[in-house]
Amino acid sequence: METVLSIQKLTKNFGKLCAVNHLDLEVLRGQVFGLLGPNGSGKTTTLGMLMGVVNLTSGSFSWFGETATHHTRKKIGAVLEHPIFYPYLSGQKNLELNAMIKGADPKNIAKVLDTVELTARKDDKYRTYSLGMKQRLAIASALVSDPIILILDEPTNGLDPMGIAEIREIIKKIAAEGKTIILASHLLDEVQKVCTHFAVLKRGTLMHVGPVDDVGKGEEIVEVHAYHDDLGVLLQEFVGSASIKRESGLYQVMMKDGFHSKDLNHFLFDKGIVASHLATRKKSLEKQFLEILSDTSHKS
């Protein structure tokens, strides 16, 4: 697949503080790439360097295989941190200005306003918009030049659950059109729902990079419940169980390699017990994320 973004040894120091440390990363066309990390881990600084607002200390990066200039930025739609617009201009005028800077066709404006469902409020001043509308206008402005790649930094920050769901739907819709998306977030659930690949940053250092589908591969956890007094003891007799935990009335059995829920079900049935609840749980991204962060803090 074609490489959209390639980063080599990207470094940024703010005085003594190293915000981004020798970062190497590749993003391929069509990926929805999640950039994860706790607050202050260097996500926004990294994106700031990629978008030319933060000067690099050392290292390099290239967009679409060419050295980055302000012309390459015109092919990228990006919103970093908060939505930024002229408060005294209407949504429509703000987008016209974005289109002028990007050299985009002004005819796109109506279309992108439609995508983010702001057409009805387009002539109102930006300062009268709610936070959700501001975020949506930001996505519209990123889309106005019909970019090859979209960069969104915490696009659901500060939104209510409905607003979050709306933005998520918009992102999915855009991804379905085959656009490459880089999504920085600390909402792991968010990333797991929309991303195909993810990377984890911690204090400016890359901790992990890989496909989201790989999360939860390997160990399998089976949740089980049955009306039996000694279920906990019984489960320990099962040859496939590595460990057992009790959580909110359910037993969570961590399976050994090669054992699956059906083996556990079989085992219980042989003992004359019928499970009232049996479910396979994949490890969540959140769990993996916390593991990645804590693993490395042990090592370091």
Place this chain on the structure above:
Amino acid sequence: MLHLLKIDLKKLTSYLTFWVICGLYFLTLGFTTASGMEILKWLASKGAEFGASININRIPLYHFPDIWQNLIWISGLFKIVLAVMVVISITNEYQYRTLRQNIIDGLSRGEFLKSKILTNVLLSLMSVAMILSIALITGSIYTPEVEWDFFFLGSEFFFAYFLEVFAFLSYALMLGVLVQRSGLTIVLLMLSNMIEAIIKLNIFRSGGEEQIGWLKQFFPLESITNLVPLPFARYAFQEIQDCVTFSAIAIAIIWAILFNYFSYLKLKKSDI
């Protein structure tokens, strides 16, 4: 080039403050420069109360070619209003962080600055056009015998006026880029002349006036005021400098370039 100017004008033309400030500027500029005779009449009536008689018809305030320097010197006093507008325009970009978004959207830092400089050029040219038309109208009314070469005798002053406004707006833009806060920048802008005067006073007070007094003309704000010398002393039978000197033009051009270059350097190396 034109594209960059259009981008900056797009930001300004929907901004109410811009229209109010520019409207006030051109109105006061127009009315003040056009009502010199009224002011003279008022002066004469005041003078008459004290027993001094001034024959205002003998003061050729609006006669070609005096009119060029007279009107342009007065107009120069108003440039601070435009400069405040320039400060608001640039500090807004920092306050709203739209400078950052402009760069993200694909302007280079140089292009961003160019768009602001081009607006400064436009505002300076508009000031020149305004004064040129007022001078032509009032001059034709008041000059007893209009001769065509009078029109060209003062053309150097229009270039000097353009430079005076443009250099000052460049200075305001630079202050805005360096300070980034509107209130503080406007206060600094207002006090600039005074601060420069205090610095000059301290340098030259030790009686070195004769040896190093010539250095004064190289001070940034002094170089801007030096472009068009005060003309009115000539009506009190004093010698005045009634032309624009080449050295004054050269020094002011260098400062205008430096102001914009400093803005560029600051923009270039800061994280925004």
